[in-house]
Amino acid sequence: MKDKIMSIDYYDCIIVGGSYSGLSAAMALGRSLRKVLVIDDGKPCNATTPHSQNFITHDGKKPAEITAIAKHQVEQYKSVSFYKGFAIKGRKLDEGFEIETKAGDKFGSKKLIFATGIRDIMPEISGFSECWGISVIHCPYCHGFEYRESKTAIMANGDLAFHFTPLIYNLTKDLVLITGGKSTLTIEQTEKIKQHNIPIIEKEIVQVIHKKGYLEEAIFKDGSKIPLEALYARPLFEQHSGIPVSLGCEITEQGYIKIDNMQKTTVPGVFACGDNSSFMRSVANAVSSGNMAGAATNKELSEMEF
Structure with missing residues (x-):
């Protein structure tokens, strides 16, 4: 007997994650008359960020405001439903997939889209997490204009440091460039940086002093300090959801869900979009990848039914 879903709500597609990429995918599918369930716990990774930049038509708006507008627009497509909660399990069935939430609710679907994002792992630097997304920032395109001509440091080493510096x-x-210990820059990279009078500090930051998330100075392990207004950093991260891996989705060496140019994962019928599958962490990229995931999912559904 086939392992199929009989007694639970069944959808064309379940989208796990209801922020920018998930809502974008939901809109594409809703406009294609697909029965969709968006599962989201309402805790986006950019919740501390005061404003979102570099997204045309919404430049400078609060992230929560953009999300609220997007959700309101998606809700106009009546085939799209929303469930507030956290998805904890997923399994492959002969005729689709099953997702289980923390509350014990189960839902079935023909296709899955993971718009689950990533979870940043904060370094053991006092004050760092309180400043994350405010004055400790990850992207010059998202935040750089607001900190132009400011006292700024890059906390990175090796090729990443050299990528960020220009x-x-x-x-x-x-x-200034803070390598957090002995520099791993090449001789050529070091010379290039020093040609532009950028100090290279081979010390470890142990604390950042701030007021409500806005930097004032960084304190090093040896007790020395420097004044700072902005600090660029790329902390370690992990996938926010373990379900894609449990279903067999391949993860890249960098820690992202492996996808093709149609947002397809390595598991048939499963797609991924947004931060969980791209190093380009931005609202614009999330919306774009979600739109593609929705369109690609609808294409597969249409071909199955034709």
Whole structure:
């Protein structure tokens, strides 16, 4: 006997994650008359960020405001439903997938889209997490303009540091590079940075002093300190949901869900979009990838039914 879903609500697609990419995917599917369930616990990773930039038509708005507008618009498509909660389990069935929530509710679908994002792992630096997304920032395109010509540091080493340095130097010349220990920059990279009078500090930050998330100075392990208004950093991260891996989705060396150019994962019928599958962490990218995931999912559903 086939392992199928009989007594639970069944959808064309379940979208796990209801922020920018998930809502974008839901809109594409809703406009295609698909029965969709969006499961989301209402805790986006950018909740501490005061404003969102570099997203055309919404530049400077609060992230929660953008999400509220997006959800209101998606709700106009009556084939899309919403469930507030956290998805904890997923399994493959002969005729689709099953998702179980923390509350014990179960739902079935023909296709899955994971718009689950990633979880940042804060370093053991006092004050760092309180400043994350405010003045300790990850992206010059999302935040750099607001901190142009400010006292700025890059906390990185090796190739990542060298990648960041010219981008940030374009925005401010009041710049230092903090490698967090012995530099792993090549001789050529080091010479290039020093040609632009950018100090390289081979020390470890142990604390940042701030007021309500806005930096004032960084304190090093040896007790020395420097004044700072902005600190660029790329902390470690992990997938926010373990369900994709449990279903067999392949993860890249960088820690992202592996996808093709149609947002398809390595598991047939499963798609991923947004931060969980792209190093480009931005609202604009999340919306774009979600739109593609929705369209690609509808294409597969249409071909199955034709």
